[in-house]
Amino acid sequence: MSLIVVGTMAFDAIETPFGKIDRIVGGSATYVAYAASNFIQPINQVSIIGHDFPQEEIAELKSRGVVMEGVEVIKNKKSFFWSGRYHEDMNSRDTLVTDLNVLADFDPTLPDSYLDSEFVMLGNLQPKVQMNVIKQLKNSKLIVMDTMNFWMESAMPELEKVLKKIDVLLINDAEARQLSGQYSLVRASKTILGMGPKFLIVKKGEHGALLFHADKVFFAPALPLEEVFDPTGAGDTFAGGFMGHLARTKDISFENMKTAIIVGSAMASFCVEKFGPTRLKEISKEDIDKRLQQFRELVNFDIEIR
Ligand code: AMP
Numbered sequence: 001m002s003l004i005v006v007g008t009m010a011f012d013a014i015e016t017p018f019g020k021i022d023r024i025v026g027g028s029a030t031y032v033a034y035a036a037s038n039f040i041q042p043i044n045q046v047s048i049i050g051h052d053f054p055q056e057e058i059a060e061l062k063s064r065g066v067v068m069e070g071v072e073v074i075k076n077k078k079s080f081f082w083s084g085r086y087h088e089d090m091n092s093r094d095t096l097v098t099d100l101n102v103l104a105d106f107d108p109t110l111p112d113s114y115l116d117s118e119f120v121m122l123g124n125l126q127p128k129v130q131m132n133v134i135k136q137l138k139n140s141k142l143i144v145m146d147t148m149n150f151w152m153e154s155a156m157p158e159l160e161k162v163l164k165k166i167d168v169l170l171i172n173d174a175e176a177r178q179l180s181g182q183y184s185l186v187r188a189s190k191t192i193l194g195m196g197p198k199f200l201i202v203k204k205g206e207h208g209a210l211l212f213h214a215d216k217v218f219f220a221p222a223l224p225l226e227e228v229f230d231p232t233g234a235g236d237t238f239a240g241g242f243m244g245h246l247a248r249t250k251d252i253s254f255e256n257m258k259t260a261i262i263v264g265s266a267m268a269s270f271c272v273e274k275f276g277p278t279r280l281k282e283i284s285k286e287d288i289d290k291r292l293q294q295f296r297e298l299v300n301f302d303i304e305i306r
Contacts, residue, residue, distance in 0.1 A: 003247045004114055005032045006046040006133050007123025007236070008103060009053060009071065013083035014275060016090065016230050024276035025057050027080060028123030028146065031233035033066045034280040035240025035267040036121075038288060040247040041065025044114040046133065048072045048106045050079040060281065069111045074102045090228050091205045110136045119247040121239055122166070124148050127158035134165050142252050144168040144243060145197075146235070149178050164196035167252075170239055172203045185210060186217070199257060201242070203235055211261050213254045220261040221298060223269040223291070230275045234268040237280065241267030266291045 007029030013022050029047045037043055043066045051073070058068060083097040106129055118141035122130045130145060137143075143166040151159050152175070163169065169192060173185060179195075180188035189200050189212035200212040206228070208221040242257075242264035249256055269291060273279045 001040065001119070001247055001250055002042055002044055002114075002117045003036060003040055003119040003121065003243055004044045004046060004070075004110070004117040004133075004137075005029050005036065005121045005123070005240075005243075006108065006130070007032060007121075007125065008080050008082075009045075009047040009049050010080040010082055011052070012081070012232060012276060013097070014230055014232050015085040015096075017086065017088055018227075018229050019275070021275050024278075025054065026082065026233060026276050028233075028236040028239075030057075030061075031236035031271065031277055031280070032121055032123060032240035032243070033061055034064070034277050035237040035264075035271070036244035036247070037061075037064035037066060037240075038267070038283075038285065039241070039244030039263070040119075042067045044070060044111075044117055046070040046108050046110065046114070048074065048080075048102045048108070050077045050102045051075050053079045067113075070108060070114055072102075072106075072108065074105065077102045077105075084232065086231065090231055093231075107132060115139070118142070118250075119243055120144065121243045122146065123236065123239075124151075127151055127155050127162045130162050131158065131165070134162070142167050142246060144170060144239065146170045146239060147175070149175055152178055160195065163192075166197050168199040168201060168257075169197040170201045170203065170235075170242075172205070172235065176200070176202045186212075189217070199254075201261060203238060205231070205234075209238070209261050209265060211254075211257055213257070216254060218254075218258045218261070220258070220265050221295075222265055223294060223298065225269060225272065228272045231272050232275075233277060234271045237271035237277075238264035238268040241265075262292065262295050266295055 008027035010027030012026035081099040180191035
């Protein structure tokens with residue numbers, strides 16, 4: 001049972017009200033891999049990096065069962081670079097710089113050894129690239145995809161085609177409203193589920209996440225944390241926990257997806273505690289179990305309905 005993760009492996013510069021870092025490893029596929037590897041290995045990574053991507057990071061990922069055969073290295077170019085600044089409330093940010101560098105050439109061919117993977121996480125990328133990956137898959141059981149407002153504005157016809165091919169769409173509340181043209185997230189979910197995906201997850205940052213399927217809905221809170229230091233990568237880390245749990249249990253029912261979004265929320269709650277993926281590299285299985293227990297206590301209550 002293996003998982004394909006497609007996305008960026010990057011350098012980020014991040015500024016939050018609590019601090020600033022000029023260069024730290026990031027990228028959607030990096031966060032997904034760090035989170036998911038706690039639950040499932042191997043992880044078949046698909047990305048593109050330049051000559052500057054640190055060997056130690058690659059070694060660290062490999063030690064967690066992340067297979068690098070599908071990560072293309074472009075020797076004469078730099079890795080993707082993104083820089084962002086968070087607002088006071090940490091729920092919104094401005095993108096300051098996006099240097100595509102190697103990402104401009106990203107059009108992956110999946111290695112033969114990846115083709116039978118059953119679980120597929122397509123990080124936020126050009127819809128054309130996401131479609132190209134989907135076309136190569138031979139045995140997929142669940143395709144989960146992230147996207148962003150930029151693609152809704154610049155590549156909507158391609159995005160609509162990809163939506164018809166996937167099982168789960170994972171976006172934030174502003175993106176769900178933009179994609180559907182509906183303010184109510186319940187109405188938005190109906191419109192979006194009508195576009196192709198069977199499940200929709202709407203991430204609401206510190207306010208948790210909603211899972212929609214047909215006429216069913218489930219809500220998972222985010223853990224109320226004393227301090228959120230850096231939210232970068234929280235969405236991708238959520239996706240990694242979600243996918244890792246589903247791939248490990250091989251159960252793609254709505255009931256199991258409810259557990260998966262709690263696992264995703266627990267992983268995201270670690271991610272925000274330190275800059276970039278730093279915290280994800282420190283945590284143990286015991287830390288994760290303890291946090292899952294905190295989630296259980298957070299939402300568990302008795303009620304007698306007469
Ligand atoms: P998140 O905070 O979950 O939205 O993810 C942040 C990560 O996404 C950062 O580490 C960036 O390197 C990466 N990223 C930012 N912009 C893009 C983009 N346009 N395409 C792909 N990855 C991006």
